[in-house]
Amino acid sequence: MHAIIETGGKQYRVAPGDVLRVEKIDGDVGTEIELPVKAAFPDEGGEFVTGGLIKATIVANGRGPKVLVFKFKRKKQYKKTIGHRQSFTQVKVGEIVA
Numbered sequence: 476m477h478a479i480i481e482t483g484g485k486q487y488r489v490a491p492g493d494v495l496r497v498e499k500i501d502g503d504v505g506t507e508i509e510l511p512v513k514a515a516f517p518d519e520g521g522e523f524v525t526g527g528l529i530k531a532t533i534v535a536n537g538r539g540p541k542v543l544v545f546k547f548k549r550k551k552q553y554k555k556t557i558g559h560r561q562s563f564t565q566v567k568v569g570e571i572v573a
Contacts, residue, residue, distance in 0.1 A: 478515040478571050480529055486513065489568045494534060499562040506533045508566070515571055528572045535565040 477490040483498025502508060512527040538560040546555040 476515060476517050476571050478527070478529060479513045480510045481513055482510055489529065489571075491568055491570055493568045494565060495568070496563045496565050498564070499536070500533065500564040500566070502533050502564070504533055504535060507531070507569070508533060512571065530569040530572065531566040532569060533564055534567050536562070537565070538562050 477488055480487050480489055482500070485498070487495055487497070489495065500508060508531055510529045510531060512529055513525070515524045515527055517523075539562075541558045541560050544557045544559060546557075547553065
């Protein structure tokens with residue numbers, strides 16, 4: 476069985492045992508969280524189910540690689556460089572409760 480979940484404004488297709496990086500979720504490593512399911516699909520045909528929950532465990536919290544943002548306006552002597560690192564939470568999907 477796999478499911479479609481939404482967190483942090485993005486949708487993910489997950490199955491039990493998957494490990495994925497999502498936008499930062501408050502919680503410590505080892506904390507079990509529940510995420511709402513948009514749709515769940517059984518492995519062998521059948522109808523999809525809307526609603527339900529995913530039980531997942533937080534594996535790690537961290538920050539992604541640095542992205543450099545360079546702003547420039549020609550003929551105006553304007554140059555600006557800034558950096559950004561996006562925070563993420565790595566979760567391991569446990570079971571899908573449809």
